[in-house]
Amino acid sequence: MEGVYTGAEGRFDPFDLPTPNVTDETAHIYPDADSTADYDFSMINNYSDLDYSTWEATFGTNYQLDSSAGLYGAINVLDLADDQPYVYGDLSGSLVTYSAGMTMKF
Amino acid sequence: MRKRNLLLCSAILLACWCGTGLAEEGDAQVQGTIAIGTHLTDPTDQTGRVGEYVNQADVEEFVADLYMDLFGSTQSTLYNIQFLHQDSVTQSFDFGLHTDKYVSAEMGYTSFxxxxxxxxxxxxxxxxGGKQVYHTENDPLGKYFLEYSDFKAGIDVDIPFLPNGQLYATFNERHKTGYVQEMTIDHCSFCHVESNSKRVDQFTETWRAGVSGTQGMVSFSYDLTEARFRDDGGQNSRTWFQAGHPVQGLPYDFASRLSFSDVTMPYARNSNNDKTTHEVKVKVDVPDVGIFKAAYTNANRRSYWTGMENQFDAYALGGAKRWNKNHRTTMRLLAYETKVDDWFVNLNNFRAGDTTYGNLNFDWTRISAANRQVVQADFEHLWRLTRSRKVRGSLRYQVIDRDAMAQSQVTYLFDGVNPGNDGATRVDAEPFANETKILRMKLRYDERLGKKGNFNAGITGKFVDAPFMNPTAMCEESVQDVNSAHTGGSAEGRLYYYQRQRYGMGSNQPSESWRINGKGTYQLHPRASVNAFLSYTTEKNDELNIYQFERDIFMPGVNLWTAPSDRLLFTLGWTYSQYKSNANLCPPIFDG
Known part of the structure; x- marks a missing residue:
């Protein structure tokens, strides 16, 4: 039996982006900086937040038939929760794999 | 697929041969493990990310598993075979053969x-306002993937009459095939991003051959490498729309202001190219004096679509001296030069139809910023304070001489003649040559804590004179009062768009950098241990003219491990990284 949990988060702090100061040199470019530089960057930092939770678990068993042969069976679970979908959409999903077989040593 | 099946058959035949043929020899031994089974994968929702390396084509199907690990020996030969078949793509195969008759061989294949x-x-x-950005997704349900395969084979032959003498040859082929998402940007009148599927079929072949040996105090080696890259994935093409004025629309000439308009062209191309590398190494071990090393590398890269070439030459010298059991000094000298052909950028004339104020030639010759001559000297000293403690200090001085770390744009002077008229003065693209000088100092302390653990701590300081930057990266100079056309609204006003020169230096490379780091491992209990690391870097560039670049990077981490019993194991890990930086932003306004 084996289990692994991984949590990963990423985020930006809000940008500190002051508008340019109007000086004698730049007055002809920005005659009224307050109205000309009409940008809102207050939400940009939230656009690329990331929040993934991943579970990986394996439940397996072996049965030894004799000194050289055995049987095995296992269930493997992979699960991803995407709590902050980004430009790729919601990537949440899971895969459950059932496996069985036999081993031989010689 | 044919190659994969061929390898599968080869692996089985090889295993049979090894298991029977070699077993007939005296004292032959064969042992191994074979696992045969099947698996079924049940998907829910999106599985491309959670099963990043799972072959999606085999999901919801019963798939056969096969694993074999075989090891054999005779009186004169050792061999091993490993084979894995997990699904129709995820497979691997390894074969190794070692004889006492001068020959070793190996072969391997892996795909995923x-x-x-x-x-x-x-x-x-x-x-x-009048500006828009929109997108077109031409493959909304597209599933993108790359299938990688790597085949390698090699043989070593000992040279019996030469100490440590060996001839070797290797071959490696890496194949990448599948479908990827490619995007194009159209700027006909609005910003239009379009997405398409593109087939990938790329392979890289690498042949290596060489010889090595020792004669007296001198050891030498020569290595020849030929590498070939090809892209057989076909070629996407698309039509760039007819350019139109963002507000006025198509009746106004806009095509001559852009590179592409109403034209169908290929995009996302990869150039086929070759690379040849020669490498010579010599080592002289002088008793009671020290070890001296020298190396020379020559590489030539050729692009078959552009005809461009890159030349690379590198020279290295080194020496090491062990003064006594506690002191050791190493010195290295490295010099290299890399140069890629210049490229003439042939642009359509700006406003070609306007013979009064337009029809301007902005062609220029690109000089690669990668071209450089580098000289580097390293000095390192190791001082073993006690059996469990040591200090290592190093000093590096590096000079990077570039012909053009950046180039200015072509422009025309305001000298009384309008740029579109005869007699206008054109100013060619100017390369900004620079010489970057870097001094780096490192100090590191290591200590073993008995059998309980160890830790190290270090500090690195770097001082850079003229770090890599673009002297004309941002912020345009005003032409106010230089030319009345700026505010006149006449046709000459068009010059306003391109005649302003950018004057702001831009770089994310520091002129001064300090980094402290530490790492330690400690055994808390015979069944538990912890290790932790910490790194903090602070950098600044105070050589820029309009702002001071600053960047702080903080990266701590802790890992815990404990095994309460022989059958139970817990691990816990935490890592954190924080980047804090600044940048100067001068937003360009589209079309003035």
């Missing part, structure tokens, strides 16, 4: 699937 994300482009839509 990598599922890729699909950018839905939904954030590519917006409108501000």
């Amino acid at each position: 699937m990598h599922n890729l994300d699909h950018d839905l482009l939904v954030n590519m839509q917006g409108k501000a």
Whole structure:
């Protein structure tokens, strides 16, 4: 039996982006900086937040038939929760794999 | 697929041969493990990311598993075979053969699937005034993936009459095939991002051959490498729309202001190219004096679509001296030069139809910023304070001489003649040559804590004179009062768009950098241990003219491990990284 949990988060702090100061040199470019530089960057930092939770678990068993042969069976679970979908959409999903077989040593 | 099946058959035949043929020899031994089974994978929702390396084509199907690990020996030969078949793509095969008759050989193959994300482009839509950005997704249900395969083979032959003498030859082929998402940007009148599927079929072949040996105090080696890259994935093409004025529309000439208009062209091309590398190494071990090393490398790269070439020459010298059991000094000298051909950028004339104020030639010759001559000297000293403690200090001085770390744009002077008229003065692109000088100092302390653990701590300081930067990266100079056309609204006003020169230096490279780091491992209990690391870097560039670049990077981490019993194991890990930086932003306004 084996289990692994991984949590990963990423985020930006809000940008500190002051508008340019109007000086004698730049007055002809920005005659009224307050109205000309009409940008809102207050939400940009939230656009690329990331929040993934991943579970990986394996439940397996072996049965030894004799000194050289055995049987095995296992269930493997992979699960991803995407709590902050980004430009790729919601990537949440899971895969459950059932496996069985036999081993031989010689 | 044919190659994969061929390898599968080869592996089985090889295993049979090894298991029977060699077993007939005296004292032959064969042992191994074979596992045969099947698996079924049940998917829910999106599985491309959670099963990033799972072959999606085999999901919801019963798939056969086969694993074999075989090891054998005779009186004169050792061999091993490993084979894995997990699904129709995830497979590997390794074979090794070692004889006491001068020959060793190995062969290996591995392949796997990598599922890729699909950018839905939904954030590519917006409108501000007359300007818009929108997107077209031509493959909305597309699943993107790359299938990697790697085949390698090699043989070593000992040279019996030469100490440590060996001839060797290797071959490696890496193949990448699948489908990826490719995007194009159209700027006909609005910003238009378009997404398409593109087939990938790329392979890299690498042949290596060489010889090595020792004669007296001198050891030498020569290595020849030939590498070939080809892209047989076909070629996407698309039509760039007819350019139109963002507000006035098509009746106004806009095509001559852009590179592409109403034209169908290929995009996302990869050039086929070759690379030849020669490498010579010599080592002289002088008793009671020290070890001296020298090396020379020559490489030539050729692009078959552009005809461009790159030349690379590198020289290295080194020496090491062990003064006594506690002191050791190492010195290295490295010099290299790399140069790629210049490239003439042939542009359509700006406003070609305007013979009064337009029809301007902005052609220029690009000089690669990668071209450089580098000289580097390293000095390192190791001082073993006690059996469990040591200090290592190093000093590096590096000079990077570039012909052009950046180039200015072509422009025309305001000298009384309008740029579109005869007699206008054209100013060619100017390369900004520079010489970067870097001094780096490192100090590191290591200590073993008995059998309980160890830790190390270090500090690195770097001082850079003229770090890599673009002297004309941002912020345009005003032409106010230089030419009345700026505010006159006449046709000459068009010059306003391109005649302003950018004057702001831009760089994310520091002129001064300090980094402290530490790492330690400690055994808390015979069944538990902890290790932790910490790194903090602070950098600044105070050589820029309009702002001071600053960057702080903080990266701590802790890992815990404990095994309460022989059958139970817990691990816990935490890592954190924080980047804090600044940049100067001068937003360009489209079309003035």
